[in-house]
Amino acid sequence: MTVRPKPRPQKRINDPEGMRKKVLDVAEVAFQARGYHASSLGDLMAAAGVSGGALHHHFPTKKALALAVIDERVAAAVEETWIAPVLVANTAREGVRAVFEAVAAELEQQGFVRGCPLNNLAHELSLADPDFRLALAGIFVGWRRAISDKLRADQQAGREEGTDPERFAALAVAAYSGAMSMAKTAQDASVLRDCLAGLERSALSPSQGGLAARRRRRVLLRPRTL
Amino acid sequence: MTVRPKPRPQKRINDPEGMRKKVLDVAEVAFQARGYHASSLGDLMAAAGVSGGALHHHFPTKKALALAVIDERVAAAVEETWIAPVLVANTAREGVRAVFEAVAAELEQQGFVRGCPLNNLAHELSLADPDFRLALAGIFVGWRRAISDKLRADQQAGREEGTDPERFAALAVAAYSGAMSMAKTAQDASVLRDCLAGLERSALSPSQGGLAARRRRRVLLRPRTL
């Protein structure tokens, strides 16, 4: 038996920012994977290794935690996944295509579709609480505006003159959201490529890409438990 | 004081089908408005005026009730709202347009967006339970197939020859699902019309409909409490 001279006088290090981040990390994943109502604070505390007192200190209520996740994490995810890639693309249309393909490739690689963080929470919480709804609606607005602004810039450069920016942005966001919804339910990311193909102007020309490249549907199984 | 000769020997009438229907009615509304996890069986029992014993007799578990709602009500809603109108339309494209416009008009009239029943439950339950996921995925498949079959029939009649049926169906369903998601979050049905306009071929022609007819956005407030 090893001797233990000092029972437990180990120092404790206060790391409010780190602890807050740890809670947000766990909550972000749990809210997306299981949803808001299905994620109990006990689960989050255990997963994050955080005491009840600490959790309550940083987030007085569960609602406050969810609002923080929406404002800080979901908005950032949309920014990183959609807005930034669209901004750096040559045109809005190319940006949209790039995001669709990047997400499809990522989902096929990781073999599991968790769905869109924004849409997941939007469906569950929009009607549950006005604060939730407003926070989520604002993210949608920013998402669409980034695309429509980009397309307007294209038009000032003489491209895409026949496309209405608002309509294009609305359709791009809606098609992506709906495609992710189906992909999540089917656990199959191929519907993303179907929708992208339909979004392209080339959807009007008969046999543009052919069927061979598109037919690689498969059922994906979850890689990690969570 | 009025005399009450017989304390309460009133007959009871067994109506298993009616009681089951009453429970499903209430559950369908509650699951859509508040979600599955946020709807307690106590709420449903109170709303339906059903005892716990009766509820448990027809639906042994909450999951069984939800599966019944999905199989019997959500599938029927998709059938009624989407599949039937598409089948009776002249073409698949006209059917899709008709549904978009009908739903948009209905939402604007009732002034409140509850969202798509299928997508609402799909987001909350797809990852929660394999049985839920499969049931919901099947409805999506039938939905898409109805559209793609219709478009294939159009093509055999010499129309829409440049459109891929699977892609068109996937995009139509995705655009609708995503648009309903945004409409629910924003409590504004106008995004449905934006997406419909983007779906039309006419999206490629510069000023086809003009802006005046489209700019009637407004924020809708809930009419009834629920």
Next chain:
DNA sequence: TATAAAACAGACCGGTTGTCCTGTTTTGTC
């Protein structure tokens, strides 16, 4: 170093949840 505030720990509580259980009434069947 004195002191107050911030950060954290952990127990506790009232209310709710889904399910189960026992008992009673109705209904179909011989």
Next chain:
DNA sequence: GACAAAACAGGACAACCGGTCTGTTTTATA
């Protein structure tokens, strides 16, 4: 009418949830 099964009523219960509470430790400030 006898009888078993179905239909229904309503209470009980253990588990769980979110929030609160008290107390301790760390940290910033003076």
